[in-house]
Amino acid sequence: MDLQEAIKQAKRELLKEAGIDPMISKILDYPRRIREQQENITALSQMFKATKSNLLAAEGVLMAMIAAEINPNTNKPAFSNKESRDAALAQIKMSDPEYQAALKQFNEAEEAYNSAQFDLKMLEDEFKAHSTVGGMMASKLSLLA
Numbered sequence: 001m002d003l004q005e006a007i008k009q010a011k012r013e014l015l016k017e018a019g020i021d022p023m024i025s026k027i028l029d030y031p032r033r034i035r036e037q038q039e040n041i042t043a044l045s046q047m048f049k050a051t052k053s054n055l056l057a058a059e060g061v062l063m064a065m066i067a068a069e070i071n072p073n074t075n076k077p078a079f080s081n082k083e084s085r086d087a088a089l090a091q092i093k094m095s096d097p098e099y100q101a102a103l104k105q106f107n108e109a110e111e112a113y114n115s116a117q118f119d120l121k122m123l124e125d126e127f128k129a130h131s132t133v134g135g136m137m138a139s140k141l142s143l144l145a
Helices: 003-018 020-068 082-095 097-144
Strands: none
Touching (some): 020 097, 082 097
């Protein structure tokens, strides 16, 4: 083996030991993973908005029931001011099964959406970190070339 061939062989071994190929594969895979997570967030956002609409609709039904309630003694609205209507709404919300189901779906959708946002940020940070490390590895290896 001549000197040139020995140098090429040493470089190949150095690249293999440095783990360049796995690092490159990992860096190149991040854009796909980030895009998939963004698509996931879009779907979760739509689901979150739908559950929020359902929750507001359930609350609207309860509020309409409260507004329509009549005091049988006076034949006037049972809840004549905003404070009494709000208090009645808060009390009914705690016991109404349809509202509670809508609230549970809303909370689960919100949690899933927030978790997906966190995961996206983590992927983006990992991508930046791996890209930086890859650049530093490339710089080190270029000094040996």
